[in-house]
Amino acid sequence: MATVPAEAAAATPTIVVAVTGDDSAPGTLSRPLRTIQAAVDRAKPGDVIAVRGGTYAVDDNITISTSGTASQPISLGAYPGERVVVDGERLPAGHTPVGGSIPRAERGVIHQEASHWRVSDLELVNGPYGYYCDNCNDNVFARLVTRDNYESGFQLQGASGRNLVLDLDSHGNRDPRKNGESADGLAIKEGSGTGNVVRGARLWNNVDDGFDAWKFASPVLIENTVAYGNGFNRWNFPDFAGDGNGFKLGGGTPAPAVAHAVRDAIAFRNAAKGMTDNGNPGALALTRNTTYGNGGTGFDFDVPGSRAVLDGNLSVAERTPVAVAGSTVSRGNSWNLGGTWDAASVLSTDPAPLTGPRRSDGSLPSAPVFLVPRAGTPVGARV
Template sequence: MRQSTGRHRRTRTLSIAAAVAVASGAGGVYLGLSNDGARAASATVTVTNAAELQSAVKNAAAGTTIQLRAGTYYPTATLKSTANGTSSARITLTAYGSEKVRIDGSKLPDGSWLAGIHGDHWTVQNLTFQNSPAQGLVVTSSVGGVFRNLVTANNGDSGFTLRGDGTTGNLVQNLDSHGNYDPAGHGQNADGIAVKFGSGTGNRITGARLYNNSDDGLDLWQFSSPVTIEHSWAFGNGKNRWNDSAFEGNGNGYKLGGGGVTVAHLVNHNAAWDNTLHGFTENSNRGAIVLNRNTSYSNAEAGFYFATGKARLARNLAVGDKGGRSKLGPSTVSAANNWDSGVATPAFRSKDATTAYGPRKADGSLPATTFLTTGSTAIGSAMN
């Protein structure tokens, strides 16, 4: 699936007609020969409308950068590519400079994904994927992908999905995923981010803000390899915001298993609040999940629900969860959490979440806030 590295001497800004030539190896664009003879284009394609965008994604090749000028794009078919970049000749899909770009799926056929990437070494950044009839952005069996500073909002299923065997070494950084709801399933499938139905090591989610989705903030259903989740927030999930009389959304902040998997995910420095089920749950995953310095606040069920597996919990903080701070099984190891003997519960500087909804910092990182912060870095320091 992966290609050898090519050499690249120059970059040109191409018309969309030249972009097709890049993909076929024709035209006046430099194609560096790799050691095995495969060719990788070094080209920048600037697009200004949906037709150009669809063609550019379809015809992308290793080394191509597709940059979108400001505006809202309405594709009429799923943006789909099976092309592979390489570690030194990535395929990049990005906004032009600091311009604001929305890719809107409201003109897609029912049941369509907005975008599907089925290749290695892609960088997708600084874009919004919204109003899809189904999933917003789906990445399948990807190696070495980077998905940074994205918004996936108001889609008809999960906002962002990683899936498939061989899904290895991907980074999801600074994702905002919110308002996703699947009317066909009455809300039971649309998560903020779903890492599902696959395997592959080295996948990391950091700086995510997953909120007001109909199902869970994050769902790791039937993903059989460890995933690292850190410095992320999940809140307000599982509420019926769509007046669905048959609503079935779950509403966990972090659902860390399910479907018979036994896997030791790593979950550090995250926060979950105001969800309609648990803040953090194993969801029947019997693996040795590691949870350190996470904060759960005011969820409708338990802050930390790990009743059947071998989870390892340390220095976590639960306050105000209606189902109790924790529900733990006999094989769970719990130490230095605020429900353990002799551990004090520090006071929060603020219980007003307003600033947590605010704009991100210039580099895309989560907004500064005093919400749920404490004077201690020893316990529950997710927001500190």
């Protein structure tokens, strides 16, 4: 699996972009390029693209098709200490009418079909998907913000493996063309590839699900990740179709049997379920996770023939804490321990510390008492 990158511009940049630049310039710090696409087109293995602060409105999506190598990945990121926003509002595919489809090549403010990239510290907004990666391997996507897009904030699909999605914030994504049916915070779906890891993500207020693994046929590891407020019709869509799960761990007709693993994750106040197999009968492993105040079942793993193992999980203040099949292994969870698991049974139900600013390194803020059992019972996530 790829390692966590340093800041993209911590190394001496080989290509610099600035809103005041010129695409005929050499791309140096004193004479930068004007567009991120021009920098991407020039990049070769080992290059470091540093984007100066500002808003970059694009008329065509930024397309990454050249790969780095294992020893010389290509880096793309914000210049240290500067905020970079890439705005896809002018991309026509984001305004596809109800019932329409978005051609594959037009998906994403950034559209990538390449491997061995390190992309960090960019904010992608108002696009037909935020970041879209198809047939991508051995990449690291760190500290990205994907918000207010007209489809999923971040989507990885196709033959894609060994990618790390680190410290992603993805929120407010919606899909007017489908009335809320498919815009997730983070989707790793419709493909396969081993070694994909999601760590430290926050996925909130998206129209469909927080995380969606629909028809992805290889195991994904999710850890230290939070999904909340998903599945509500904040945009007043007619015929609303948002699902509203925190973590959807499968799906399809039939759903492939896949052993996704989720640990130290929290799903709270989603419109539907906190965490669900969504028909996936595979050997799912859920360890020390917490659900709280979701509109449906906290942990829903009741597909016939389920091989899921639920160990040390906590459900707080939900109408239905758990629904499991007879073949699901359930041990050491709050519902196995008995007792009342309501707001009074935990130190705090206030999510403010967890939803506030990230730490300086991009990791989740500390929330040492949020949904932690008052009695010190060793169940549930710790953030």
